[in-house]
Amino acid sequence: MVLVFFAYFALVSVVSGILTVSLRNPVQCGIALLSLLGHIAGLFVLLNAEFLAAVQIIIYAGAILILYLFVLMMLNLKTEERYVHQRHAWYVLGVGVVSVELLLLLLTADYGGIKGTATPQVVETVGNSTAIGILMFSDYLLPFEIVGIFILGAIVGAIVLTKNPSRADLERDRS
Numbered sequence: 001m002v003l004v005f006f007a008y009f010a011l012v013s014v015v016s017g018i019l020t021v022s023l024r025n026p027v028q029c030g031i032a033l034l035s036l037l038g039h040i041a042g043l044f045v046l047l048n049a050e051f052l053a054a055v056q057i058i059i060y061a062g063a064i065l066i067l068y069l070f071v072l073m074m075l076n077l078k079t080e081e082r083y084v085h086q087r088h089a090w091y092v093l094g095v096g097v098v099s100v101e102l103l104l105l106l107l108t109a110d111y112g113g114i115k116g117t118a119t120p121q122v123v124e125t126v127g128n129s130t131a132i133g134i135l136m137f138s139d140y141l142l143p144f145e146i147v148g149i150f151i152l153g154a155i156v157g158a159i160v161l162t163k164n165p166s167r168a169d170l171e172r173d174r175s
Contacts (some may be wrong), residue, residue, distance in 0.1 A: 002046060005042070005046055006043070006046055009039045009040075009042040009043045009046065010043070012035065012039045013036055013039040013040055013043070014099065016032045016033070016035040016036035016039060017032075017036050018092070018095060019032035019035075020032040020033045020036055022091070026072045027069070027072065030065060030068060030069050030072065033065060033068075034061055034065055037056060037057070037060045037061040037065065038057070038061055040056060041053040041054075041056040041057050041061070044056060048128070049128065050128055051128045051129045051132055
């Protein structure tokens with residue numbers, strides 16, 4: 001049964017990814033991206049990574065996609081339907097052939113993946129979120145703090161860029 005769900009999530013993810021980059025209407029691209037992100041969250045659930053699935057839905061499908069659609073609405077893009085649809089067939093055929101070749105390579109490879117230090121029994125006793133938190137705040141504390149500083153810098157930069165200049169600033173610039 002897991003194989004059926006995996007095949008469904010994988011197939012719809014690939015189709016949604018292709019539609020995301022090939023559709024001309026930005027709103028339709030956003031809907032295809034939402035489908036892609038939701039089905040990737042389903043793949044995370046199949047991997048018993050419920051925390052990552054929740055983060056995928058909340059952060060990417062929720063916040064990032066909404067910001068993307070807000071930008072599209074603010075830009076008010078007028079699209080023209082001048083696209084030749086016959087070229088789509090060749091692109092889809094080429095991507096399909098490459099995808100089948102990659103799938104055959106993956107199915108015949110000997111690679112079994114890298115085994116982590118935590119066994120499934122340890123993760124089941126403490127839970128996925130706790131195991132991720134322990135690892136993040138012990139082994140990966142420095143990269144976590146560096147990312148926090150980068151995000152703080154981005155927030156300060158956004159505030160500075162959107163700040164309206166005051167009258168005193170405008171008068172000082174004139175002189």
